[in-house]
Amino acid sequence: QVQLVESGGGLVQAGGSLKLSCAASGLTFSNYGMGWFRQAPGGEREFVAVISRSGGTTNYTGSVKDRFTISRDNAKNTMYLQMNSLKPEDTAVYYCAARRSFITTYIDRKTQSYNIWGQGTQVTVSS
Numbered sequence: 001q002v003q004l005v006e007s008g009g010g011l012v013q014a015g016g017s018l019k020l021s022c023a024a025s026g027l028t029f030s031n032y033g034m035g036w037f038r039q040a041p042g043g044e045r046e047f048v049a050v051i052s053r054s055g056g057t058t059n060y061t062g063s064v065k066d067r068f069t070i071s072r073d074n075a076k077n078t079m080y081l082q083m084n085s086l087k088p089e090d091t092a093v094y095y096c097a098a099r100r101s102f103i104t105t106y107i108d109r110k111t112q113s114y115n116i117w118g119q120g121t122q123v124t125v126s127s
Contacts, residue, residue: 002026002116004096009121012086016125020081022096022118029077030054033101036070036081037111038092038123045095047109049081054104061109064090086125093120 008020020036035050049060049070058070069082079096097114108114 004098004116004118006094006096006118006121009094009123011124011126014087014125014127016086017082017084018086018123020083020094020096020121020123022079022081024077024079024098027098027116029072030074031100032098032116033107034070034072034079035097035099035108035114036079036094037097037114038090038094039120040092043092045111047111048094050107050109051079052103052105052107053101057105057107059107059109083123086123088125088127090123091125092123094123095120 003025005023033053036048037045038048039045047061051058051070055072067085072079096118098116099114
């Protein structure tokens with residue numbers, strides 16, 4: 001059974017930090033490009049950060065660049081999102097997602113390209 005499980009969300013004050021984890025099971029993790037997406041109340045699910053199957057290529061949406069860092073440990077079947085200098089506008093449910101990738105450096109920012117999703121973890125940033 002293919003499964004992605006997020007953890008690490010919570011309530012933090014503005015300027016604080018959180019580290020999200022996404023544990024994968026039931027798939028060959030190193031064959032999948034991965035991404036973090038988020039959805040605020042009343043909003044659409046949006047791209048936050050993506051990472052190639054090898055981990056060597058990453059990309060971020062502009063609002064989180066220089067504050068968030070995406071990484072992965074293929075030996076542990078886990079992806080991470082280190083979030084620093086958090087702002088109230090970062091408040092959302094954060095989802096991890098996976099898509100099969102045949103090119104080690106390929107990344108994809110499009111939500112609709114991902115077919116495996118976790119259940120989400122809530123991040124709330126208070127002002």
